[in-house]
Amino acid sequence: xxxRVCGETASIALRSHKTAFCDTHFLIFFEKRVQTTIRRYGxxxxxxxxxxxxxxGKDSLSLxxxxxxxxxxxxxxxxxxxxxxxxxxxxxxxxxxxxxxxxKVHIFHVPATFQRDITEVAKVLRRAPCxxxxxxxxxxxxxxxxxxxxxxxxxxxxxxxxxxxxFGNVLxxxxxxxxxxxxxxxxxxxxxxxxxxxxxxxxxxxxxxYAIISGIDYIYEECPFxxxxxxxxxxxxxxxxxxxxxxxxLMFIKGYLxxxxxxxxxxxxxxxxxxxxxxxxxxxxxxxxxxxLCGYCRTLEKLEIPYSAEFEEYG
Amino acid sequence: xxxRVCGETASIALRSHKTAFCDTHFLIFFEKRVQTTIRRYGxxxxxxxxxxxxxxGKDSLSLxxxxxxxxxxxxxxxxxxxxxxxxxxxxxxxxxxxxxxxxKVHIFHVPATFQRDITEVAKVLRRAPCxxxxxxxxxxxxxxxxxxxxxxxxxxxxxxxxxxxxFGNVLxxxxxxxxxxxxxxxxxxxxxxxxxxxxxxxxxxxxxxYAIISGIDYIYEECPFxxxxxxxxxxxxxxxxxxxxxxxxLMFIKGYLxxxxxxxxxxxxxxxxxxxxxxxxxxxxxxxxxxxLCGYCRTLEKLEIPYSAEFEEYG
Numbered sequence: 001x002x003x004r005v006c007g008e009t010a011s012i013a014l015r016s017h018k019t020a021f022c023d024t025h026f027l028i029f030f031e032k033r034v035q036t037t038i039r040r041y042g043x044x045x046x047x048x049x050x051x052x053x054x055x056x057g058k059d060s061l062s063l064x065x066x067x068x069x070x071x072x073x074x075x076x077x078x079x080x081x082x083x084x085x086x087x088x089x090x091x092x093x094x095x096x097x098x099x100x101x102x103x104k105v106h107i108f109h110v111p112a113t114f115q116r117d118i119t120e121v122a123k124v125l126r127r128a129p130c131x132x133x134x135x136x137x138x139x140x141x142x143x144x145x146x147x148x149x150x151x152x153x154x155x156x157x158x159x160x161x162x163x164x165x166x167f168g169n170v171l172x173x174x175x176x177x178x179x180x181x182x183x184x185x186x187x188x189x190x191x192x193x194x195x196x197x198x199x200x201x202x203x204x205x206x207x208x209x210y211a212i213i214s215g216i217d218y219i220y221e222e223c224p225f226x227x228x229x230x231x232x233x234x235x236x237x238x239x240x241x242x243x244x245x246x247x248x249x250l251m252f253i254k255g256y257l258x259x260x261x262x263x264x265x266x267x268x269x270x271x272x273x274x275x276x277x278x279x280x281x282x283x284x285x286x287x288x289x290x291x292x293l294c295g296y297c298r299t300l301e302k303l304e305i306p307y308s309a310e311f312e313e314y315g
Numbered sequence: 316x317x318x319r320v321c322g323e324t325a326s327i328a329l330r331s332h333k334t335a336f337c338d339t340h341f342l343i344f345f346e347k348r349v350q351t352t353i354r355r356y357g358x359x360x361x362x363x364x365x366x367x368x369x370x371x372g373k374d375s376l377s378l379x380x381x382x383x384x385x386x387x388x389x390x391x392x393x394x395x396x397x398x399x400x401x402x403x404x405x406x407x408x409x410x411x412x413x414x415x416x417x418x419k420v421h422i423f424h425v426p427a428t429f430q431r432d433i434t435e436v437a438k439v440l441r442r443a444p445c446x447x448x449x450x451x452x453x454x455x456x457x458x459x460x461x462x463x464x465x466x467x468x469x470x471x472x473x474x475x476x477x478x479x480x481x482f483g484n485v486l487x488x489x490x491x492x493x494x495x496x497x498x499x500x501x502x503x504x505x506x507x508x509x510x511x512x513x514x515x516x517x518x519x520x521x522x523x524x525y526a527i528i529s530g531i532d533y534i535y536e537e538c539p540f541x542x543x544x545x546x547x548x549x550x551x552x553x554x555x556x557x558x559x560x561x562x563x564x565l566m567f568i569k570g571y572l573x574x575x576x577x578x579x580x581x582x583x584x585x586x587x588x589x590x591x592x593x594x595x596x597x598x599x600x601x602x603x604x605x606x607x608l609c610g611y612c613r614t615l616e617k618l619e620i621p622y623s624a625e626f627e628e629y630g
Contacts, residue, residue, distance in 0.1 A: 170485050171556070171563060173570025233559075237552055241486070244548075248486060255488025266581070 012209050015246035023213045030210045031066060034198050041183050043196040044152065050074045051150035053141055054097075054105065056090025056219040058211040059156030059199060061097050065216055067154070067198075068101040074154065076105035077144050077311075079137050082117030083224065090219050097216065098315040106148070107312040108140040114303060124302055129225045132299075139296040142287065143309055145193035157197045160204035163249045164234040166256055179263055181256075191281065192288050203249065327524050330561035338528045345525045346381060349513050356498050358511040359467065365389045366465035368456055369412075369420065371405025371534040373526040374471030374514060376412050380531055382469070382513075383416040389469065391420035392459050392626075394452050397432030398539065405534050412531065413630045421463070422627040423455040429618060439617055444540045447614075454611040457602065458624055460508035472512045475519035478564045479549040481571055494578055496571075506596065507603050518564065 001010040003022035010020035021029055038044050052067065054060040054076040067074050078094050080087050091107070098105045114121050122132035145153055162181070169178045184196040199207055211218055226232065241248050281287065282294035285307060293301065300307055316325040318337035325335035336344055353359050367382065369375040369391040382389050393409050395402050406422070413420045429436050437447035460468055477496070484493045499511040514522055526533055541547065556563050596602065597609035600622060608616065615622055 170567075172566050173574050175574075233556075237556070241548075241552070251487050252485075259488050259490075 011213075014206070016203070016242070016248075016250055018246075026209060027213055030202070030206060031069065033202065034066060035070065037183075037201050038198050041196075041200075043184055043198055044072060044154075048152045049150050050152040050154050051106075051141075051145060051148075052076050053137070053153060053155045054078050054094050055156070056093045057156070057222075058208050058216070058218045059158050059161075059204075061093065061156075061216050061218045062207050062211045062214070063154060063156045063198060064097055064103070065101060065214065066210070068103070073103065075103050075150070077141050077153075078105055078107050079133075079140055080107055080109045080111070081133060082109070082111040083119070086219070086221055086224060089221070093217055093219050095314060102315075104313060104315040106144050107314060108144075108309070109312065110136065113305075113308055113310065114299070115305065121299065121303075125299060130229070133225075135295040136299075139287065139294065140309060140311075142192055144311060146190065146287075150193060151187065152194045152196060155195065155197055156199055156207075158199045158202055158204050158207050159249055159253055160235055160238070161231070162197070162200055163238050163253050164231040166253065167234040167238060168230060179260055182260065183257065188288065191286075201250065201253065326528075329521070331518070331557070331563075331565055333561075341524060342528055345517070345521060346385065348517065349381060350385065352498075352516050353513055356511075356515075358499055358513055359387060359469075363467045364465050365467040365469050366421075366456075366460060366463075367391050368452070368468060368470045369393050369409050370471070371408045372471070372537075373523050373531070373533045374473050374476075374519075376408065376471075376531050376533045377522050377526045377529070378469060378471045378513060379412055379418070380416060380529065381525070383418070388418065390418050390465070392456050392468075393420055393422050394448075394455055395422055395424045395426070396448060397424070397426040398434070401534070401536055401539060404536070408532055408534050410629060417630075419628060419630045421459050422629060423459075423624070424627065425451065428620075428623055428625065429614070430620065431618075436614065436618075440614060445544070448540075450610040451614075454602065454609065455624055455626075457507055459626060461505065461602075465508060466502065467509045467511060470510065470512055471514055471522075473514045473517055473519050473522050474564055474568055475550055475553070476546070477512070477515055478553050478568050479546040481568065482549040482553060483545060494575060497575065498572065503603065506601075516565065516568065 001013050001020045003010045003025050004019045005025040008022045011023050012026050013020040052064045052074050110118050118133050119129050122129040125132050183200040187194040238249055280289055280291050282289040282297055284297040316328050316335045318325045318340050319334045320340040323337045326338050327341050328335040367379045367389050425433050433448050434444050437444040440447050498515040502509040553564055595604055595606050597604040597612055599612040
């Protein structure tokens with residue numbers, strides 16, 4: 001197979017785009033696609049001060065480095081869950097990228113604040129680790145934005161992540177999630193930052209290729225708690241459909257975004273969140289909450305730990 | 316496993332309903348479920364004169380026999396596609412049920428009208444056999460309704476059929492089909508009969524069990540053209556999800572119906588078909604058409620055969 005641009009031997013074939021590229025032209029193709037997505041959906045606007053949620057994996061580190069190459073300076077935010085080697089190696093990779101691009105990373109240490117790691121926090125809450133992790137991440141990532149004046153939180157969610165989650169939402173027509181999934185969410189001023197996902201239309205394979213070709217060193221291991229998750233089943237199902245019908249994942253997600261746009265147009269006030277807002281604010285810390293104390297404050301209360309949410313700053 | 320009702324040894328376990336039944340109580344359970352569906356969605360109304368689209372398979376013959384047991388007298392309509400033994404055996408099974416329940420069946424012979432079987436008709440049209448078959452079936456089934464005063468066409472589509480088709484529609488967000496799939500479609504008076512699918516919420520396995528336990532002799536073979544169809548891939552995918560999460564198919568379809576109801580409520584005039592109507596009527600025969608001649612009349616024109624649509628009446 002030949003590179004579509006220069007005719008040299010291709011290093012990656014993209015069946016869903018019916019094309020193939022050498023390393024150099026793949027990087028250009030990929031960056032252009034992300035740029036187009038950012039522009040088409042207005043993900044990053046003039047005057048924005050974005051921050052990237054980094055985990056140490058290929059998606060978030062690629063996004064961070066790519067933004068830098070595009071001339072968009074963004075700091076990072078990392079939540080250290082205290083999961084042994086997994087968390088330690090993740091942080092190393094993050095620091096290496098931070099050094100390379102010359103940006104700062106804010107680090108929230110779960111063990112320092114909660115006096116235990118995420119599995120033990122989850123046990124106390126009688127929740128799955130992923131549920132406790134999501135709650136804490138959403139809280140501290142939002143807090144750093146509001147406190148430090150970042151008005152936009154960027155995450156590395158890719159097409160495969162989004163398609164798998166959407167698959168589950170559609171399979172069970174989960175109203176509370178279905179039409180709320182979006183490529184970006186507006187801010188609730190002073191309470192909740194804007195959010196956007198520049199890799200929404202880039203497959204996992206494309207992002208991995210981008211990381212490898214551009215020499216980004218990331219942690220290969222997945223979070224140990226992701227094993228057996230339903231989204232992995234859905235990813236496999238979509239992967240096998242994609243195998244026989246290339247382009248399906250992209251059509252699934254793009255078709256959904258179009259449908260969502262129409263729904264938002266035809267019923268703008270029907271609880272489809274154009275904004276990111278919760279239903280109220282926490283009585284203790286003032287950040288968004290479903291009602292009463294927010295999950296973060298309730299967790300601290302349960303653990304009998306006074307309120308704190310400190311960050312280490314690196315770089 | 317014990318029958319939930321009588322405690323005798325169960326002959327069928329229904330994991331999606333978390334229950335099990337002996338033969339007798341399964342029949343009662345199944346018929347009650349169908350009755351509930353008919354009532355809940357107003358599928359059959361007082362004064363209706365329904366006709367059942369029969370193919371010789373388990374779904375349509377079970378529906379036909381079940382309606383008779385429920386005291387709903389319905390004739391049948393069968394389209395003989397001229398596919399060798401498959402069509403011959405199908406018709407035999409249909410006639411046996413017609414005899415058993417004492418009802419009439421109208422038979423449309425594709426070879427008699429088109430002077431060739433469905434595969435040859437499809438070739439002339441440069442369409443897949445399934446596409447030509449669907450077009451002819453819709454036409455003649457509607458025609459028999461309008462001509463003979465049947466105001467309601469009932470089909471045996473089951474949960475698995477509907478879930479697989481919906482799966483394909485959602486995967487590609489096919490606007491032209493997605494929100495048009497429904498458990499019933501209203502009539503376009505004088506042009507298009509009402510349609511309904513009483514087995515919409517009954518799985519293929521449940522219908523097969525009903526046919527076998529109640530002694531309905533049906534053709535086991537599937538239509539030879541159904542092999543390799545995408546809906547079969549989707550049925551397998553949904554089957555494997557159902558295996559690990561019983562009840563998924565039913566939730567998928569019920570969730571969709573709920574979503575559809577909301578969409579119809581919030582935008583009743585936006586082309587979501589509450590009615591069954593086409594966009595116009597055929598200049599030759601007067602039946603619904605997408606514009607100009609209908610597919611049926613165009614086919615006859617292409618074959619240089621004068622218009623005819625005759626039925627044989629059996630029973």
